[in-house]
């Protein structure tokens with residue numbers, strides 16, 4: 628079992644839920660990455676998703692797009708993030724998950740990228756524009772390593788599709804909770820809860836809900852029917868505003884289920 632999965636299972640077996648914050652590498656300067664990771668770890672993150680800035684982020688809404696633009700304007704690239712993470716190695720103990728589109732990996736060189744991820748001890752990869760049918764090469768290279776290739780399941784995925792994904796999944800299944808791009812939503816209807824239950828029923832792996840979750844009440848609502856949640860835009864925005872208190876409050880909801888780090 629890969630470490631990411633193990634950490635999520637540990638949370639769940641302690642009666643808690645997993646919380647995976649997303650942050651954009653290089654927003655605010657790459658030299659802030661280290662402190663932000665340590666802050667998120669102290670707040671109780673189960674794992675941390677690190678976004679790589681990219682010029683054509685098709686799945687991203689305004690908040691993350693703008694964060695990516697700021698990072699790109701700071702000269703941040705996949706190569707630089709990997710270098711920075713090499714320097715941080717051993718200082719953060721929660722698993723780090725890199726979220727990048729395929730293009731930066733190909734531009735960097737896939738083999739080199741995986742070698743560097745192994746050196747750093749990266750715990751997982753999320754590559755939203757890499758379809759299941761095309762991931763063979765990468766999957767082969769990751770076999771026997773501790774890097775989980777984490778798939779996305781969408782609201783429109785059929786039961787058969789969810790089954791196919793569940794069989795190949797590693798780490799956890801990322802159940803996308805909106806039809807559309809990243810960014811906070813006001814409300815999640817019953818159909819989202821039903822969808823999450825459906826994914827949970829067929830998945831041998833933990834299921835985490837992500838997209839649109841921006842309030843503590845939504846963390847609780849969607850955490851209730853899954854093994855935990857992923858929150859991106861709300862964290863990115865709070866970091867941008869330097870509002871560490873709202874990052875903390877997102878990660879420590881009232882029923883205490885997410886109180887897994889410092890309180």
Ligand SMILES: O=P(O)(O)OC[C@@H](O)[C@@H](O)c1c[nH]c2ccccc12
Nearest residue numbers: 649686755809810838839858859860
């Ligand atoms: O920002 P949101 O709505 O909280 O969504 C999560 C998210 O930011 C993060 O997981 C993510 C950012 N960009 C992505 C692209 C694809 C899949 C996932 C992501």
